[in-house]
Amino acid sequence: MPDNVGIAVVGAGFVGGQAHVPAFKKIPGSDLVVICDKIETRVKPLSEKYGVKYCLDYEEVLKDPRVEAVVLAVPTPFHFDLAMKAIEKGKHVLCEMPLAPTIEQIRKMKKAAEKSKVLLLPDLNYRFAPIYIKTKEMIQESVIGTPIAVHYREFIPAAALAEQWPAGSWAWDIKRSGGYPDFTLSVWAIDMLRWLFADEIVDVEWMSNYTPLKQFGGILGYNTMGLIKFEKGVAGSLHYGATVNQLASTSRLEVYGDNTNVLHAVWNNKIVLFGSDPEPKEIPVEAKGTRMWGHYQIDNHFVECIQQNRKPLVTVEDAIRTQEIAQKMVKNLK
Ligand SMILES: NC(=O)c1ccc[n+]([C@@H]2O[C@H](COP(=O)([O-])OP(=O)(O)OC[C@H]3O[C@@H](n4cnc5c(N)ncnc54)[C@H](O)[C@@H]3O)[C@@H](O)[C@H]2O)c1
Incomplete structure (x- = not known):
């Protein structure tokens, strides 16, 4: 050993x-x-x-x-x-x-x-998360045929963001951090999607708005949305948000296939398959502690x-490709 x-x-x-x-x-x-x-x-x-x-x-x-x-x-x-x-x-x-x-x-x-x-x-830890490994396995088993479209949403509660990165903390210093928290928090899912489809994002268009939230110390609540296109044709949308309360916070990946089946990966512990059964099929995913x-x-x-x-299974080149996509949301802010 x-x-x-x-x-x-x-x-x-x-x-x-x-x-x-x-x-x-x-x-x-x-x-x-x-x-x-x-x-x-x-x-x-x-x-x-x-x-x-x-x-x-x-x-x-x-x-x-x-x-x-x-x-x-x-x-x-x-x-x-x-x-x-x-x-x-x-x-x-x-x-x-x-x-x-x-x-x-x-x-x-x-x-x-x-x-x-x-x-x-x-x-880039998302590509190691059990929920996305299971989703990738199901895609590779052709459960949805060939993937053709994807939606991804990640909403962090405004209160949690204000606690983690209060107004004035490093995460809000665009020049020193590369972008606001939407930029920082976008990278894991962008990388995960590149890995999920083994493909590169060749086109992205971002739209963002930022709303000062007085009740949370003046942090900027963001809604940042990106339209993406992968090289092999998958079209998709990303929505990162921080203007919601705890109840509305979510992490949700939806993948659409050419056989009309659809997969939803919800948070880190549940996949829902909308397949040929009369009811959607729930597939629980075991994930605990720092493995989640x-x-x-x-x-x-x-x-x-x-x-x-x-x-390694993930490289600095992956980080570069990912950040190139994420940084496009920042270009109009500086
Ligand atoms: N992988 C993930 O899931 C994930 C999640 C959130 C944040 N991040 C990333 O992790 C990094 C840290 O984020 P965070 O939210 O934990 O930050 P944080 O502000 O909560 O903690 C950073 C810590 O680093 C300390 N520190 C600063 N300079 C130091 C130095 N020179 N020597 C020793 N300690 C020093 C600070 O005192 C602070 O305690 C960021 O790059 C962020 O983007 C990763």
């Missing part, structure tokens, strides 16, 4: 604290050496809960010889600098998405990783690729 991979999770906020730390704690081939965050009140409780050492200075992480790989769960504006430093030190990097605010920076990160012979893995949206699986994949020197 290869040695366990020494991991540092950097950034103990929303995704670092709730997804990566619990996941790496459980992954058999990983040894979570340290959790790093600038804010002690964030990182200390996490360190106590999971029994992992913490530090406040990223330089300490880089100096630690037990750390072979870093997981960058810091705000997007810091990805480039922190990734480049880790790569220079010969450490593998699992970097949250968007990888960096500009494609130019992403290409530099890619080049540096190739030169240092380390793995730079973009955290594929975080555990991609973290585990990161460890396995390092241990076995394997090529």
Whole structure:
């Protein structure tokens, strides 16, 4: 058996604290050496809960010889600098998405990783989520014939967005983050659709509006819609929203086939097939904890690729293609 991979999770906020730390704690081939965050009140409780050492200075992480790989769960504006430093030190990097605010920076990160012979893995976790893996299996089994159209909706409650990224926080700084939260939160589904159809989006037209929500500290509630066309012909629409309450929040993928059957993937645990039976058929999908949206699986994949020197299933090129589509929604805002 290869040695366990020494991991540092950097950034103990929303995704670092709730997804990566619990996941790496459980992954058999990983040894979570340290959790790093600038804010002690964030990182200390996490360190106590999971029994992992913490530090406040990223330089300490880089100096630690037990750390072979870093997981960058810091705000997007810091990805480039922190990734480049880790790569220079010969450490593998699992970097949250968007990888960096500009494609130019992403290409530099890619080049540096190739030169240092380390793995730079973009955290595109949706394609590892059980709900979408099952949907893809059903498409490959020709349950809907050939897919011809797709709708995807992702509505985050305005209250949850305001709590995660309050007005004035990094996520609203377009220049440093690459775009507003609609841009940031769009990338996982765009990548998932490219993977689902094994095809590229060749055309996209975005329409957005932004409504200041006074009751949520003035964050911009967004409704951002994209019309997309895939190379092999699938036509689709995307709708990202943050102007709804908890009850109306949803994640829903609908795929239409040329045999007139339709698949709905609802949240992360239910597929509904509108097929030849008189009633729609519900197919439950088992998904728990950090596995629900594929975080555990991609973290585990990161460890396995390092241990076995394997090529990853998702690459920096996937991140670039995805961000090229997402960034088109931002071009009129700057
Ligand atoms: N994969 C997913 O499901 C998912 C979901 C949400 C966000 N994200 C991405 O994850 C990243 C982080 O988002 P978040 O919502 O967790 O952010 P957040 O603001 O909740 O947390 C970021 C943490 O990083 C810390 N930090 C900042 N600079 C640091 C430094 N130099 N050294 C150590 N710690 C530092 C902050 O103190 C904060 O605690 C973003 O790029 C975002 O787009 C991914």
